[in-house]
Amino acid sequence: MYRPEFTVQHPIRFYDKPAGGLGSLHGTAKALRSNSAVPALKVLPQLNQPGGVDCPGCAYPDSPKDKLVDFCEQGAWAIAHESTLRRATPAFFAANRLSALRKHAEWELEAFGRLTAPMLYDGVSDTYREIAWDDAFRLAAGALNALDAPDRAVFYASGRSSNEAAFPYQLFARAFGTNNMPDSSNYCHESSGMALGATLGVGKATVTREDFEHADAIFVFGQNPATNHPRMLGDLREAALRGARIAAFNPMLEPGLRGFADPQSPVETLTGRGTRIADEYFQVRVGGDLAAITGICKAVLEADDASGKVLDRDFIARHTSGFEQFAAAVRAQGWPQIVLDSGLPREQLEKAAAMYIASNATIATWCMGLTQHEYAIETIQMLVNLMLLRGNVGKPGAGLMPVRGHSNVQGDRTVGVTNRPKKEWLEGLERVFGFTPPAQHGLDAVAAIKGIMDGSVHAFLGLGGNFAVAGPDTPRVLEAMEQLQLTVHIATKLNRTHLHPGRVGLLLPCLSRTERDEQEGGRQFVSVEDTASMVHASAGRSDPASEKLRSEPHIVTELARHTLGDGAHTAGIDWQAMGRDYSITRGLIEQVAQTAVAGFEQYNQRITAPRGFHLPNSARNRDWRTASGKAQFTAIALPQDTIMRRARAVFGDEVLCLATVRAHRQYNTTVYRDTTGEVDRYRGVHHTRKVLFISAATMTRLGFEDGQTVDVHAASPDGIERRCNGYQLVRYDVPEGDVFGYFPELTPLISPDLVARGSLTPAFKEVPVLLKPAE
Numbered sequence: 001m002y003r004p005e006f007t008v009q010h011p012i013r014f015y016d017k018p019a020g021g022l023g024s025l026h027g028t029a030k031a032l033r034s035n036s037a038v039p040a041l042k043v044l045p046q047l048n049q050p051g052g053v054d055c056p057g058c059a060y061p062d063s064p065k066d067k068l069v070d071f072c073e074q075g076a077w078a079i080a081h082e083s084t085l086r087r088a089t090p091a092f093f094a095a096n097r098l099s100a101l102r103k104h105a106e107w108e109l110e111a112f113g114r115l116t117a118p119m120l121y122d123g124v125s126d127t128y129r130e131i132a133w134d135d136a137f138r139l140a141a142g143a144l145n146a147l148d149a150p151d152r153a154v155f156y157a158s159g160r161s162s163n164e165a166a167f168p169y170q171l172f173a174r175a176f177g178t179n180n181m182p183d184s185s186n187y188c189h190e191s192s193g194m195a196l197g198a199t200l201g202v203g204k205a206t207v208t209r210e211d212f213e214h215a216d217a218i219f220v221f222g223q224n225p226a227t228n229h230p231r232m233l234g235d236l237r238e239a240a241l242r243g244a245r246i247a248a249f250n251p252m253l254e255p256g257l258r259g260f261a262d263p264q265s266p267v268e269t270l271t272g273r274g275t276r277i278a279d280e281y282f283q284v285r286v287g288g289d290l291a292a293i294t295g296i297c298k299a300v301l302e303a304d305d306a307s308g309k310v311l312d313r314d315f316i317a318r319h320t321s322g323f324e325q326f327a328a329a330v331r332a333q334g335w336p337q338i339v340l341d342s343g344l345p346r347e348q349l350e351k352a353a354a355m356y357i358a359s360n361a362t363i364a365t366w367c368m369g370l371t372q373h374e375y376a377i378e379t380i381q382m383l384v385n386l387m388l389l390r391g392n393v394g395k396p397g398a399g400l401m402p403v404r405g406h407s408n409v410q411g412d413r414t415v416g417v418t419n420r421p422k423k424e425w426l427e428g429l430e431r432v433f434g435f436t437p438p439a440q441h442g443l444d445a446v447a448a449i450k451g452i453m454d455g456s457v458h459a460f461l462g463l464g465g466n467f468a469v470a471g472p473d474t475p476r477v478l479e480a481m482e483q484l485q486l487t488v489h490i491a492t493k494l495n496r497t498h499l500h501p502g503r504v505g506l507l508l509p510c511l512s513r514t515e516r517d518e519q520e521g522g523r524q525f526v527s528v529e530d531t532a533s534m535v536h537a538s539a540g541r542s543d544p545a546s547e548k549l550r551s552e553p554h555i556v557t558e559l560a561r562h563t564l565g566d567g568a569h570t571a572g573i574d575w576q577a578m579g580r581d582y583s584i585t586r587g588l589i590e591q592v593a594q595t596a597v598a599g600f601e602q603y604n605q606r607i608t609a610p611r612g613f614h615l616p617n618s619a620r621n622r623d624w625r626t627a628s629g630k631a632q633f634t635a636i637a638l639p640q641d642t643i644m645r646r647a648r649a650v651f652g653d654e655v656l657c658l659a660t661v662r663a664h665r666q667y668n669t670t671v672y673r674d675t676t677g678e679v680d681r682y683r684g685v686h687h688t689r690k691v692l693f694i695s696a697a698t699m700t701r702l703g704f705e706d707g708q709t710v711d712v713h714a715a716s717p718d719g720i721e722r723r724c725n726g727y728q729l730v731r732y733d734v735p736e737g738d739v740f741g742y743f744p745e746l747t748p749l750i751s752p753d754l755v756a757r758g759s760l761t762p763a764f765k766e767v768p769v770l771l772k773p774a775e
């Protein structure tokens with residue numbers, strides 16, 4: 001649906017400068033020009049500063065040092081678009097039927113601007129119409145209470161909401177009677193949490209931002225920080241400047257990982273000469289990381305056999321369990337299989353091992369390149385194995401760091417948003433609120449999708465997000481959502497999921513994080529937790545986009561109050577108090593956490609500290625809360641049964657492996673329009689998002705040419721036709737057999753049956769496809 005404004009021969013202009021630098025200063029200026037310069041300019045200086053606003057861009061930790069500027073180009077885009085002067089008003093909705101709005105591209109829906117009033121879908125006119133807040137709450141409550149069982153409802157959450165909104169939201173779902181709480185984590189770092197939980201006893205990063213100052217080596221897996229976590233590049237640059245060695249594992253040669261000019265360094269910015277980031281770049285094949293890390297472990301063991309000085313024997317003996325079985329499994333794995341599955345020659349894996357051995361403190365970071373695969377959990381467990389070999393957990397400058405996406409996705413989980421709540425958490429809720437929450441696990445995101453499609457789910461509530469567009473099988477899920485009894489979306493801006501309302505379809509506009517939040521209890525602030533477990537305050541100051549906006553905590557608590565009333569089983573819950581004064585919510589979180597989550601003591605007092613407080617991480621203190629009471633080595637053999645092998649057995653060797661990734665100008669399902677036509681700066685793409693990155697060798701093998709237009713067909717065995725038409729092939733430095741393209745446009749190719757084992761995260765980076773010349 002994207003319509004480029006210019007026709008171009010070839011969309012690629014190679015980017016030969018370091019990431020950051022003038023390009024990102026220009027990018028920041030463009031963000032401001034493209035939208036509301038004035039409101040955004042007021043916000044930017046407060047971003048990630050003590051007493052200011054937490055950037056809604058990503059979950060990368062704030063600087064522990066005083067920095068005049070601690071935001072990036074991408075944060076500026078997020079803020080500029082949140083503080084846009086454009087408005088999607090009731091008059092706008094009256095003039096536009098949903099059938100017409102559905103024809104718009106993602107960036108156009110976003111560009112209609114901020115929602116201003118609560119809206120209810122009217123099927124006769126096929127439009128959303130304004131409704132009074134109280135009527136909206138009553139309608140939602142009526143539809144929820146009419147369901148034949150609480151498990152007919154799902155309560156989705158995207159990871160942007162504050163702790164003060166997320167906590168009453170999960171309380172609402174459980175008091176209503178269900179653990180059906182899918183969240184964006186199911187689409188994102190679920191595999192990380194499960195792999196770390198099983199091996200280290202805690203599903204979060206064991207490092208803080210300070211550790212980057214002490215690491216000798218940093219290994220970055222499956223991550224494109226120049227686009228998705230630009231502030232991390234600053235830390236990598238500083239590490240590189242003081243001599244730390246950096247290795248990148250990525251099938252795409254990402255220009256942004258090779259060099260970086262710090263926009264805050266005048267010399268680098270003006271000379272255009274940056275600092276080299278990755279000393280070594282390992283172009284593993286898509287899905288090949290498990291084999292690659294196994295190979296590095298094998299080389300480390302072999303080096304120790306020769307010298308006896310490589311392993312941290314003391315650490316292994318005192319702190320770990322399962323070493324012998326793990327080592328035996330790695331020794332039994334032959335090099336030919338490792339080389340074949342990883343796509344990397346043995347010498348390269350030995351080189352990576354040598355880098356690892358030479359370092360006394362190593363950090364391993366990763367993102368979606370590891371988590372969105374069939375064997376994601378095994379891959380991350382193998383990475384844990386590697387780190388345990390030299391005691392790289394729980395010492396300065398070392399550790400494991402899943403780099404989270406949404407700015408409070410980690411905090412939402414900490415305060416109970418999950419379909420698989422811990423027993424201790426539920427006991428805490430029972431102790432504090434006096435009702436028995438459901439114990440049975442609820443639906444995760446993919447199970448919710450399936451339930452919506454098979455008719456067993458009847459109501460959907462979304463605290464932010466773009467549920468159907470962010471997940472597999474988008475067109476079929478959107479269609480099925482129209483059959484629901486109830487859809488409720490709490491949102492700042494319009495997106496495609498909102499355009500498919502249920503019988504009762506509500507669109508409830510909320511304050512954004514940068515806006516002032518006045519309640520009866522006075523001016524409120526909220527709190528969030530970053531990927532390094534720092535919990536800190538965020539206080540918006542801008543004028544609300546409309547006087548009818550309500551805060552997320554207010555909307556959630558009012559929905560709950562109208563639905564559950566003061567009924568006997570929840571008489572202990574004072575919803576209104578939580579909506580009026582968020583310090584009450586923080587006090588309740590502290591009480592529930594007492595026996596469930598360490599570190600929330602005196603929440604209300606400690607949240608006022610300039611940079612907040614750190615939630616203790618047991619693994620960081622070498623306190624292992626695992627089944628064995630030790631850090632756990634895991635014995636894993638390279639799998640024979642894989643998505644790609646299964647697909648090739650049915651459809652032949654022409655099946656390619658598609659990884660769906662983010663472009664520079666997008667935030668997940670929100671695509672930004674850049675008036676200069678820039679789409680993906682560092683990969684050089686302009687004017688169109690309908691490209692597929694492919695190697696020359698793959699094109700030759702299949703008889704395609706650079707620049708040719710193809711249709712992409714999913715090679716899915718379930719017999720459902722899934723295709724995306726009209727993609728231009730772009731020759732790029734990627735492994736043979738792998739192709740890359742952008743989501744959300746390519747998501748319709750993904751079947752909900754392609755998931756990570758155990759975590760059930762969609763295998764967004766491992767989609768079997770066939771290319772055919774465009775029809």
Ligand SMILES: Nc1nc2c(c(=O)[nH]1)N[C@H]1C(S)=C(S)[C@@H](COP(=O)(O)OP(=O)(O)OC[C@H]3O[C@@H](n4cnc5c(=O)[nH]c(N)nc54)[C@H](O)[C@@H]3O)O[C@H]1N2
Pocket residue numbers: 057058074188221222223224225227228229249250251252254284285286287288289367368369370404405406659660661662663664666667668765
């Ligand atoms: N500006 C901006 N910032 C964002 C976001 C955004 O959309 N825009 N999204 C936020 C969110 S929610 C998240 S989760 C993060 C996502 O941040 P990233 O994980 O960096 O995002 P992706 O674009 O999914 O990129 C994945 C990277 O993995 C590589 N990759 C693909 N397959 C494999 C593989 O099999 N092995 C390895 N080793 N690498 C592979 C790709 O080449 C790419 O470089 O960013 C967050 N920050």
Ligand SMILES: Nc1nc2c(c(=O)[nH]1)N[C@H]1C(S)=C(S)[C@@H](COP(=O)(O)OP(=O)(O)OC[C@H]3O[C@@H](n4cnc5c(=O)[nH]c(N)nc54)[C@H](O)[C@@H]3O)O[C@H]1N2
Pocket residue numbers: 157158159160161184185187188189368372405406463464465466467469470471490491492493494495510511512513552660661662667668669670743744746747764
């Ligand atoms: N093919 C493919 N699909 C993917 C991925 C991939 O790599 N490939 N990545 C996955 C990942 S990592 C993630 S995290 C998910 C993201 O999935 P989601 O979190 O569901 O999607 P977003 O695009 O982040 O949601 C954007 C919407 O959130 C709303 N919003 C924005 N700010 C606020 C706010 O402050 N409050 C409220 N209430 N609403 C707000 C706006 O309406 C906006 O349209 O997508 C996943 N989908």
Ligand SMILES: [Mo]
Pocket residue numbers: 184187188189404405406
């Ligand atoms: Mo994410």
